[in-house]
Amino acid sequence: MEGQLYLDFGEEFRPVNYTVAQIKNLGLIRSDENLKTLLKLYDEVTDIDIKREIVSSIGRQTDNENILKFIHENVFNCGFMELVYQMYRTCLYKGKNCAEFAQLGEEIKNYFDNEVLNKMYDYFSYRQNHVGKKIREKFYSKPILLRGNNVETLQKIEENSVQLIFTSPPYYNAKIYSDYHSYKDYLDDMYKTLQACHKVLEDGRFIIINVSPVISKRPGREFESVRYPIHFDFHNLLTRAGFYFVDEIQWIKPESSVKNRNGGYQQTKMPLSYKPNCINESIMVYRKNCNFLLDKNIAMYDKSFANDENFESSNCWYIAPASNKNHPAVFPKELCRRILKYYSFRGDVVLDPFAGSGTFGEVAIEMERTPILCEQNEIYCDLINKGNVYVQL
Ligand SMILES: C[S@@+](CC[C@H](N)C(=O)[O-])C[C@H]1O[C@@H](n2cnc3c(N)ncnc32)[C@H](O)[C@@H]1O
Numbered sequence: 001m002e003g004q005l006y007l008d009f010g011e012e013f014r015p016v017n018y019t020v021a022q023i024k025n026l027g028l029i030r031s032d033e034n035l036k037t038l039l040k041l042y043d044e045v046t047d048i049d050i051k052r053e054i055v056s057s058i059g060r061q062t063d064n065e066n067i068l069k070f071i072h073e074n075v076f077n078c079g080f081m082e083l084v085y086q087m088y089r090t091c092l093y094k095g096k097n098c099a100e101f102a103q104l105g106e107e108i109k110n111y112f113d114n115e116v117l118n119k120m121y122d123y124f125s126y127r128q129n130h131v132g133k134k135i136r137e138k139f140y141s142k143p144i145l146l147r148g149n150n151v152e153t154l155q156k157i158e159e160n161s162v163q164l165i166f167t168s169p170p171y172y173n174a175k176i177y178s179d180y181h182s183y184k185d186y187l188d189d190m191y192k193t194l195q196a197c198h199k200v201l202e203d204g205r206f207i208i209i210n211v212s213p214v215i216s217k218r219p220g221r222e223f224e225s226v227r228y229p230i231h232f233d234f235h236n237l238l239t240r241a242g243f244y245f246v247d248e249i250q251w252i253k254p255e256s257s258v259k260n261r262n263g264g265y266q267q268t269k270m271p272l273s274y275k276p277n278c279i280n281e282s283i284m285v286y287r288k289n290c291n292f293l294l295d296k297n298i299a300m301y302d303k304s305f306a307n308d309e310n311f312e313s314s315n316c317w318y319i320a321p322a323s324n325k326n327h328p329a330v331f332p333k334e335l336c337r338r339i340l341k342y343y344s345f346r347g348d349v350v351l352d353p354f355a356g357s358g359t360f361g362e363v364a365i366e367m368e369r370t371p372i373l374c375e376q377n378e379i380y381c382d383l384i385n386k387g388n389v390y391v392q393l
Pocket residue numbers: 148149150151167168169170171177178327329330331353354355356357358359360374375376377380
């Protein structure tokens with residue numbers, strides 16, 4: 001990144017070209033002269049990326065009195081949260097040995113009450129108190145089938161013992177295996193399951209939910225149908241249960257495989273009667289809240305666990321749906337394969353709390369993971385375990 005600024009050469013300012021790297025260098029070499037230059041640059045420069053680097057470089061300097069003064073004078077009126085984050089960062093690091101910085105850091109955090117600052121504080125505090133721990137206890141090495149309501153059966157599973165959760169819950173009352181009295185009842189039940197999932201999932205690992213909007217049948221032509229945006233509501237349930245949003249992947253199906261909704265519009269061409277064919281389902285990727293970076297989860301595995309060269313580069317995955325005469329809503333195996341490939345390692349314990357016919361477990365075993373499946377319908381349970389592969393707890 002390049003820009004123009006004016007450096008103080010005695011009486012007059014002369015323009016010079018500069019780069020982020022040059023600003024970084026000014027920060028790395030600690031001297032009163034460099035701090036003076038950086039403070040002057042802060043006032044002169046308008047480019048926000050350069051300014052951010054200047055603040056970071058000021059934080060690397062050693063004249064704490066002047067740095068404290070600079071942050072005090074600027075942090076509450078600098079106009080950009082990017083700059084506030086850098087100033088707060090300085091307060092966190094310098095606050096380890098200097099009470100004034102610690103106190104100013106507290107003031108900044110309370111003043112802005114901002115989620116990034118709060119997360120910075122949590123990460124920083126965690127790192128002060130934890131040294132890298134690489135060893136993890138392995139609880140399960142055989143596939144497990146839990147028969148019954150997952151809210152209860154998951155209580156049998158050890159806390160923090162699962163490395164990935166992938167599931168497709170009932171889409172409210174869309175299929176024969178589920179019937180809730182109301183959408184609220186449905187969401188309440190889903191929330192209880194997510195709480196149980198949170199308990200068993202290892203800190204920092206992923207929970208991935210496949211859902212899409214559904215429509216309730218019209219009770220008669222004189223009534224409107226109700227369309228439920230289940231994935232929007234799941235976002236709230238997931239965050240309340242202790243997970244945070246990472247990605248949304250779109251599972252795209254061939255248009256010929258989905259219900260045709262174009263009929264009405266095709267006949268009348270009237271605006272407002274338009275209904276597109278829904279060829280996508282959401283694959284909602286969330287991570288269990290924790291105070292450390294994903295790097296720490298990855299560092300538990302050596303290079304021999306890396307995947308092959310091929311990978312999907314975008315968040316649109318084109319996969320044909322699957323059908324199974326024994327279950328009305330099965331995962332395509334390819335979808336399970338990709339989820340397992342990108343979000344778990346060989347040897348991991350992986351959970352599907354709404355297992356249905358057990359497709360996820362089947363692919364997990366093929367890919368050398370240990371599945372735990374929950375299913376409350378006895379017929380589906382028998383189907384899952386027809387090969388007697390699963391231990392039943
Ligand atoms: C969408 S289907 C899952 C299909 C599955 N992905 C497959 O490939 O076959 C949801 C399943 O969750 C089961 N289910 C619903 N509520 C449950 C609960 N509370 N505990 C355990 N299973 C439940 C249903 O019986 C149904 O088979």
